[in-house]
Amino acid sequence: MDSSSTEMASTEPNVYLFVPNLIGYARVALMFVAFYFITDPGMYHVTMTCYLLSQLLDAVDGHAARMLGQTSKLGAMLDMLTDRCSTLGLVMALGLLYKDWFFFFQCYAVLDIVSHWLHLTASHYSGATSHKTIDLSSNPILYYYYQNRTVLFSMCAGNELFFAALYLLYFSEGPNFGGYGFFRSVVICCAPVMVLKSVISVVQLIAAANNIVVVDTEEHTRAKE
Amino acid sequence: MDSTEMASTEPNVYLFVPNLIGYARVALMFVAFYFMTNAEMYHVTVTCYLLSQLLDAFDGHAARMLGQTSKLGAMLDMLTDRCSTLGLVMALGLLYKDWFFFFQCYAVLDIASHWLHLTASHYTGSTSHKTIDLSSNPILYYYYQNRTVLFSMCAGNELFFAALYLLYFSEGPNFGGYGFFRSVVICCAPVMVSSVISVVQLLAAAKNIVIVDTDEHTRAKQ
Numbered sequence: 001m002d003s004s005s006t007e008m009a010s011t012e013p014n015v016y017l018f019v020p021n022l023i024g025y026a027r028v029a030l031m032f033v034a035f036y037f038i039t040d041p042g043m044y045h046v047t048m049t050c051y052l053l054s055q056l057l058d059a060v061d062g063h064a065a066r067m068l069g070q071t072s073k074l075g076a077m078l079d080m081l082t083d084r085c086s087t088l089g090l091v092m093a094l095g096l097l098y099k100d101w102f103f104f105f106q107c108y109a110v111l112d113i114v115s116h117w118l119h120l121t122a123s124h125y126s127g128a129t130s131h132k133t134i135d136l137s138s139n140p141i142l143y144y145y146y147q148n149r150t151v152l153f154s155m156c157a158g159n160e161l162f163f164a165a166l167y168l169l170y171f172s173e174g175p176n177f178g179g180y181g182f183f184r185s186v187v188i189c190c191a192p193v194m195v196l197k198s199v200i201s202v203v204q205l206i207a208a209a210n211n212i213v214v215v216d217t218e219e220h221t222r223a224k225e
Numbered sequence: 226m227d228s229t230e231m232a233s234t235e236p237n238v239y240l241f242v243p244n245l246i247g248y249a250r251v252a253l254m255f256v257a258f259y260f261m262t263n264a265e266m267y268h269v270t271v272t273c274y275l276l277s278q279l280l281d282a283f284d285g286h287a288a289r290m291l292g293q294t295s296k297l298g299a300m301l302d303m304l305t306d307r308c309s310t311l312g313l314v315m316a317l318g319l320l321y322k323d324w325f326f327f328f329q330c331y332a333v334l335d336i337a338s339h340w341l342h343l344t345a346s347h348y349t350g351s352t353s354h355k356t357i358d359l360s361s362n363p364i365l366y367y368y369y370q371n372r373t374v375l376f377s378m379c380a381g382n383e384l385f386f387a388a389l390y391l392l393y394f395s396e397g398p399n400f401g402g403y404g405f406f407r408s409v410v411i412c413c414a415p416v417m418v419s420s421v422i423s424v425v426q427l428l429a430a431a432k433n434i435v436i437v438d439t440d441e442h443t444r445a446k447q
Binding site for chain 1: 234235236238239255258259261262295296297300304307308311312315316318319322325326328329330332333336337340341343344347348431434435437438439442443
């Protein structure tokens with residue numbers, strides 16, 4: 001009766017208020033705070049704290065979603081977009097701070113956006129549910145990369161640390177350990193990870209384009225028949 | 226026999242004419258990027274950048290005329306648009322340092338709103354990001370309904386940033402006491418400001434995605 005329709009309405013979940021999504025909004029807020037202070041030399045501690053806190057919360061929202069049964073497409077997009085935009089904002093600032101390397105940072109930003117976007121699109125067209133579950137049989141390099149969660153996490157973390165440390169290095173050498181500046185050391189150690197991850201992004205981009213072309217070729221071939 | 230016949234008639238999507246135009250757009254974009262902070266080369270930068278944007282009008286037509294539309298082409302088109310804007314806005318953040326936060330926010334809004342919109346379209350089954358559910362939002366309805374309005378808004382927006390870039394290096398030709406580049410910036414500023422319409426697009430897309438999510442969660446409970 002009427003009671004059953006009010007019953008229905010009250011049990012309809014409010015996806016906007018899912019815990020992982022609330023965490024997501026906090027991530028976005030922290031990101032914008034970091035952006036606001038990013039070029040202010042007096043505030044680089046605040047910038048980095050907010051930025052890294054935002055990235056740290058990224059580990060929490062996925063778990064919260066699964067534990068509470070509150071996974072959502074909104075949450076997945078919020079997660080992905082915050083990752084991409086945080087990186088983008090930081091890389092923009094690095095292009096400003098390290099002017100001689102501006103073209104490199106421009107290219108990096110473009111590669112990051114394009115490889116992820118193309119990959120996600122290819123997944124949609126071939127029906128995968130998450131951008132992290134790809135067709136593992138199609139590419140041996142990506143297979144190894146995605147197969148091992150620890151490898152995946154370390155690569156992402158190392159990549160983030162490279163750019164974060166590079167930002168910090170502009171303002172300070174950081175704590176000194178036996179004659180070595182900490183920030184510089186992190187930059188040097190994580191540089192190979194950043195390079196490797198970029199190579200993987202290119203592979204991912206090409207693999208995604210191939211997947212999309214497979215769908216296109218099929219459509220065109222069927223249309224001719 | 227039959228299989229070689231099949232293989233020779235299978236189209237090579239990578240070599241579709243509109244996609245070749247797309248690759249040219251990407252090449253021009255990278256050339257523009259390379260010279261973007263070089264004060265001597267700003268003519269080259271803007272020429273390549275605007276040529277890339279101009280070709281954008283052609284690849285769509287070529288695709289339809291030759292029956293060579295493809296998902297690859299659509300993505301190439303969209304991504305080149307986004308990345309060109311991104312690269313230019315990055316440079317503007319460098320040149321106009323005091324406005325860096327503004328350009329950062331603009332870049333992020335541009336990427337996020339288009340990406341979310343495209344994703345929402347996929348989940349609700351639309352074929353092109355320009356064909357949206359027109360009944361759902363009156364503001365977007367008017368924006369997308371009229372192709373001329375849509376084109377003028379996009380062109381005005383692009384011209385704003387291109388002119389702002391040029392203005393850093395030069396006032397440009399002088400018309401009756403008014404610098405051309407500065408005039409374009411001022412005239413196109415309202416168009417750029419109204420690209421805050423991206424926020425509406427973003428919220429509408431989020432809403433569409435939430436509808437799909439709510440549906441899934443409600444069905445799972447039953």
